[in-house]
Amino acid sequence: MKMNTDKNWLKNMAEREDGCFVSVGGLVESLEQKEQASNVIPMKPAFVRFVELARRERSLSLEQFAEKVDVDLVELVKIETEASYKPAIRTVHRIAEFLKVPQKKLLALAGLLQMKDPEFQTAALRFAARSAPVEKLSMQEHSDLEEIVKLLCEQ
Amino acid sequence: MRTSVLLLHRASGEPVEGELFDEVTVEHFLEAQREWRPIVLDAAKRLVEAGAAKEEIPRHWHWDWSSKESDLRVLAYGFVGIAYEGRLQGLMKLETAGRSGRIAAQKGKPLVYVDYLETAPWNIKQIASVLGAKPKFGAIGTRLIEAAVRRSLEEGFKGRLGLHSLSSSERFYLDVCGMTAVGKDPAKQSLLWCEFTPEQAEKFLAGGTA
Amino acid sequence: MNQKRTMTLNLTDQEMKVLEDLSNQKDLSKTAVLRQALRLYQLVEVKLAEGGKLFFEDQKKEKAELMVL
Numbered sequence: 001m002k003m004n005t006d007k008n009w010l011k012n013m014a015e016r017e018d019g020c021f022v023s024v025g026g027l028v029e030s031l032e033q034k035e036q037a038s039n040v041i042p043m044k045p046a047f048v049r050f051v052e053l054a055r056r057e058r059s060l061s062l063e064q065f066a067e068k069v070d071v072d073l074v075e076l077v078k079i080e081t082e083a084s085y086k087p088a089i090r091t092v093h094r095i096a097e098f099l100k101v102p103q104k105k106l107l108a109l110a111g112l113l114q115m116k117d118p119e120f121q122t123a124a125l126r127f128a129a130r131s132a133p134v135e136k137l138s139m140q141e142h143s144d145l146e147e148i149v150k151l152l153c154e155q
Numbered sequence: 156m157r158t159s160v161l162l163l164h165r166a167s168g169e170p171v172e173g174e175l176f177d178e179v180t181v182e183h184f185l186e187a188q189r190e191w192r193p194i195v196l197d198a199a200k201r202l203v204e205a206g207a208a209k210e211e212i213p214r215h216w217h218w219d220w221s222s223k224e225s226d227l228r229v230l231a232y233g234f235v236g237i238a239y240e241g242r243l244q245g246l247m248k249l250e251t252a253g254r255s256g257r258i259a260a261q262k263g264k265p266l267v268y269v270d271y272l273e274t275a276p277w278n279i280k281q282i283a284s285v286l287g288a289k290p291k292f293g294a295i296g297t298r299l300i301e302a303a304v305r306r307s308l309e310e311g312f313k314g315r316l317g318l319h320s321l322s323s324s325e326r327f328y329l330d331v332c333g334m335t336a337v338g339k340d341p342a343k344q345s346l347l348w349c350e351f352t353p354e355q356a357e358k359f360l361a362g363g364t365a
Numbered sequence: 366m367n368q369k370r371t372m373t374l375n376l377t378d379q380e381m382k383v384l385e386d387l388s389n390q391k392d393l394s395k396t397a398v399l400r401q402a403l404r405l406y407q408l409v410e411v412k413l414a415e416g417g418k419l420f421f422e423d424q425k426k427e428k429a430e431l432m433v434l
Contacts, residue, residue: 001305003160003298007170009362013331014163014293019280020327022296024247024272024318088200089193112196229411231404252404264392265401311397 043121044083045128046148047109052080053145054099057137069098086111101152109152123151162239163293173244173292175302179234181224186243191276198282211281211323232270235302237295245295247272249303251310254317257337258350266315266350267307272299300332304356314356319346332359374399 004010055065062080066073071091078085092110096103108115109124127148130140137145160175202212226232231252237245247269254268255261274295276282283290300316307314319340320328325347328334334349351359376384387398409419420428 001156001158001175001302001309003158003175003301003305004360004362005161006362007161010161010163010170010294011168012362013297014165016331017294017296017327018290020296020331021279021281021321021323022272022274022299022327023321023324024269025321089196225411229404229408231408252401253408263390310400311393313392 043109043124043128044111046124047106047111048080048083049128050109050145050148051076051095053137053141057142057145069094071095099149101149105152120151124148127151160237160298162237162244162295162298165290165293171239171292173237173239175298176236176238177234179227179236179246181227183234183236183243183246184224187246187273187275190243191273194276194286195282198276198285201285202281205285233267233306235299235306237298239292243275244278244292245272245274245299247299247303249306251306256315256317256350257348258335258352261315261350261352264312264315265310266312266317267303267310269300269303269316269318272296272318274299296327297331300328301360304351304360307351307356313353314351314360315353316351316356318349319343320349321346325349 055062058065060068062076063073066076069076071094075087075091079087079091087110089107089112092107092112093103096106099106104113105115105120107113108120115121127144130144157174157176157178159172161170162173163169164171199212226248227234231250233249233251235247235249236243248271250268250270252265254266256264256266275291277288278290278292278295280290303316304314307316316334318328318334325336328349329336332351333355334351335355337348337350339345340348384395384398387393388395391398391401393401413419419431421431422428
């Protein structure tokens with residue numbers, strides 16, 4: 001395949017292309033619908049619960065946690081309160097760093113990375129299903145938290 | 156197939172030699188997934204927070220190239236990549252069977268269908284600027300469309316090309332490339348079906364538009 | 366990967382007629398028509414193997430399943 005070698009054509013097309021969104025593919029909304037309809041087990045609830053429990057275990061308020069982790073407080077509130085909210089990758093990286101868990105697995109838990117590990121997905125879902133109101137961590141919650149941390153840190 | 160292709164280096168304003176190839180592998184998919192998506196996601200979030208207009212926000216950040224691995228073995232699918240100094244700058248998936256024209260004059264005649272096309276986010280002005288940088292290379296999209304048209308010629312389809320355009324990309328396909336807007340397709344999220352006739356494809360390659 | 370090999374194909378008069386008609390209708394060479402046929406055949410097989418089904422829908426919107434073995 002011989003491509004056009006005309007430099008003026010190249011410069012002209014590059015200028016006209018500048019500022020355009022050049023892409024082809026389905027819309028985000030339809031992909032979101034597809035994701036919901038698919039058989040992928042949603043792990044996001046596990047991520048939300050993990051962040052909340054980890055924060056409470058350290059007796060930190062949302063504000064204190066946001067400050068310590070160096071993430072936006074508004075985003076942290078959204079993570080803990082809005083089920084459909086998708087956190088920034090940087091935020092998840094920071095949280096992983098602060099809580100000393102593998103970034104890749106936490107990204108998967110946050111729904112930012114696809115991970116084809118049915119056992120991991122199922123375990124994460126089970127963890128999320130055992131939800132409780134906002135209080136000091138009980139023994140069970142301590143135990144649950146240890147379990148998910150162990151899962152995240154597994155090779 | 157591997158061939159050299161001139162790209163525009165934005166900083167210097169001068170052409171540089173990149174590489175166009177069809178021997179796309181899983182590694183290229185993973186590279187796009189690993190290096191492009193986080194940047195697009197980040198930029199999109201910042202644009203949303205800054206209250207940018209809907210059409211300014213990239214809407215393709217959910218594409219998952221890693222699920223396309225099995226497609227590499229299907230004859231009806233073709234892949235094209237563009238790289239500069241070994242780093243992926245653009246990726247495209249074509250269908251070369253089962254699709255035909257919708258413009259009256261070419262109804263039923265086979266064409267090459269562009270199923271996916273993506274340029275590395277650091278080459279897109281809106282994304283680069285929200286991240287505090289200038290776009291790196293120009294004409295990546297043009298080169299991918301050019302490759303698709305040339306593939307259509309090789310297949311004997313005379314340059315006929317079809318694609319469903321995202322609303323934010325319509326300006327590029329219609330005004331810059333010179334494709335015909337045929338109509339919104341209810342079977343594909345009401346995206347606009349755009350098509351090249353052989354004459355339009357020839358004009359595009361020669362540097363003009365309809 | 367892009368190297369080509371040559372094959373001789375024996376077709377009946379009827380098959381050749383169909384090939385020529387398709388070639389005219391689709392504005393394709395006869396070789397290109399056969400290449401399309403091969404690609405479509407593989408594509409259908411791949412989709413079926415993934416659990417998909419192939420249907421024809423008539424004007425009355427009634428679907429008839431077409432299985433390719």
